[in-house]
Amino acid sequence: xxxxxxxxxxxxxxxxxxxxxxxxxxTDGVLAVHLEALREHGLGVHRAVDDxxxxxxxxxxMRPDCVVQAMESAEAAxxxxxxxxxxxxxxxLTPQGRVFDQKVARRLSERSALVxxxxxxxxxxxxxxxxxxxxxxxxDFVLAGGEVAAMAVVEATARLVPGVLxxxxxxxxxxxxxxxxxxxxxxxxxxPLEYRGLSVPEVLRxxxxxxxxxxxxxxALARTRLRRPDLAEALDQTGTVDTSKRGRPR
Numbered sequence: 653x654x655x656x657x658x659x660x661x662x663x664x665x666x667x668x669x670x671x672x673x674x675x676x677x678x679t680d681g682v683l684a685v686h687l688e689a690l691r692e693h694g695l696g697v698h699r700a701v702d703d704x705x706x707x708x709x710x711x712x713x714m715r716p717d718c719v720v721q722a723m724e725s726a727e728a729a730x731x732x733x734x735x736x737x738x739x740x741x742x743x744x745l746t747p748q749g750r751v752f753d754q755k756v757a758r759r760l761s762e763r764s765a766l767v768x769x770x771x772x773x774x775x776x777x778x779x780x781x782x783x784x785x786x787x788x789x790x791x792d793f794v795l796a797g798g799e800v801a802a803m804a805v806v807e808a809t810a811r812l813v814p815g816v817l818x819x820x821x822x823x824x825x826x827x828x829x830x831x832x833x834x835x836x837x838x839x840x841x842x843x844p845l846e847y848r849g850l851s852v853p854e855v856l857r858x859x860x861x862x863x864x865x866x867x868x869x870x871x872a873l874a875r876t877r878l879r880r881p882d883l884a885e886a887l888d889q890t891g892t893v894d895t896s897k898r899g900r901p902r
Contacts, residue, residue, distance in 0.1 A: 653682070653683055653684070653761070653763070653764060653765065653766070653810070653813050654684045654686075654730045654733055654735065654738060654740065654764065654765040654766070655683055655684065655685050655686070655730075655765070655766050655767075655768070655806065655810075656685075656686045656687075656688055656726035656727065656729065656730050656740060656765075656766070656767040656768070657685070657686075657687050657688065657726075657767075657768050657770065657802055657806075658688045658690055658719070658722045658723055658726050658767065658768070658769045658770060659687065659688070659689070659690060659770040659797075659798070659799055659802070660689075660690045660691055660701070660770070660772055660797070661770075661797070661799055662687040662688075662689050664799050665687055665799070665802075665803070668803050668806075669685050673810075673811065673816060673817060673818075674806065674807060674810055674816075676816075677810060677813070677815070677816045680815070681734075682813060682815045682816050683810060683813070683816070684730070684733045684734065684735065686726060686729040686730055686733065688722050688723075688725055688726035688729065690718065690719070690722045690770075692722075692725075693718045693719075693721045693722045693725065694718055695715075695718065700715075701714055701715055701718040701719070702714050702715060702772075702773050703715055705774070709774075710774070711773055711774035712773040712774060713773065713774050713775060713776070713777055714771055714772065714773055714775065714776045714777060714780070715777060716776070716777040716779040716780050716783075719769065719776060719777075719780050720780065720783050722769075723742060723767055723769060723783065723784075726740075726767050727739075727740050727767060730765055730767070735764075738764045738765040739765070740763075740765035740766055740767040741760070741763045741765065741766050741767070741785050741786065742767050742769065742783065742784040742785045742786070743760070743766060743767065743768050743769065743784065743785065743786045743787075743788055743805070744769050744771070744776070744780065744781065744784040744786070744787045744788070745768060745769060745770055745771060745787075745788055745789075745798030745801040745802055745805070746771060746775065746776065746787050746788070746789060746798070747789050747792075747793070747794050747795075748787060748789065749786070749787030749788040749789040750786070750787060750788060750789065751788075751789055751790075751791060752788045752789065752790055752791075752801075752804070752805060752808070753828065754808070754827075754828035754829065754834075755828075756788065757805070757808040757809045757812060758812055760805070760809045761809045761810070761812035761813050766809075768798075768802045768805060768806070769784065769798070770797055770798030770799050770801070770802050771797060771798045772796070772797040772798075788801070788805060789801075790804060828893075832872060833872075833887060833893060834883060834886075834887065834893025835872045835873060835875075835876040835883060835884070835887065835893065836872060836875050836876045836879060836880060836883070837872060837875075838867075838868035838869070838871040838872040838875070839853075839871055839875070841853070841856060845857075853867070855867045873887075
């Protein structure tokens with residue numbers, strides 16, 4: 653997968669792309685990354701990428717010409733990376749976007765190239781939205797910029813790309829996965845057998861895999877009913893958990 657990030661602060665991503673499984677994927681060539689410094693596309697002596705909003709109001713708004721030029725430059729850079737040209741899927745990180753979830757992560761992981769665009773200040777000029785394919789939000793809260801959100805999207809998406817995780821099975825059966833019917837993951841235990849009066853359930857010690865699978869399915873459903881009744885209700889109604897309608901419309 654080719655991955656471009658448009659940001660005012662490319663230095664924030666340096667440790668992220670050299671750490672843990674993301675760093676290994678970059679080293680192994682499974683992920684090819686380009687960081688596009690938005691300031692390089694700014695105007696004037698100070699390389700300004702923002703301006704005052706028409707109609708008045710507080711704060712500054714990111715200019716469409718600077719942002720779109722940065723996206724196009726990131727795409728050109730990705731095309732020069734090994735693997736040949738590919739039209740990247742442009743993703744805008746914004747509180748007004750569709751709420752990010754495992755289904756979106758799965759769909760993005762199937763793309764050959766992505767460009768993530770991180771905002772700052774009071775947001776983007778509205779015209780920027782005409783040049784992207786998808787808008788994503790981490791939830792109903794506001795961050796100072798899109799960098800943290802971009803890292804979350806990269807980590808959730810990259811781990812689903814074949815070859816990124818050492819054991820791909822760990823991404824197959826987990827919370828929100830299709831193999832787990834979209835439910836929360838069942839409880840997990842490891843050594844010690846007992847800790848401060850808390851013991852590993854007997855069923856997990858016996859080695860009967862049919863009983864273990866049944867117990868895990870039961871626990872996943874019970875835990876989801878308790879912690880995420882919205883997901884459990886969707887399963888009761890349709891037989892599957894579909895979170896695609898939870899996001900806000902564009």
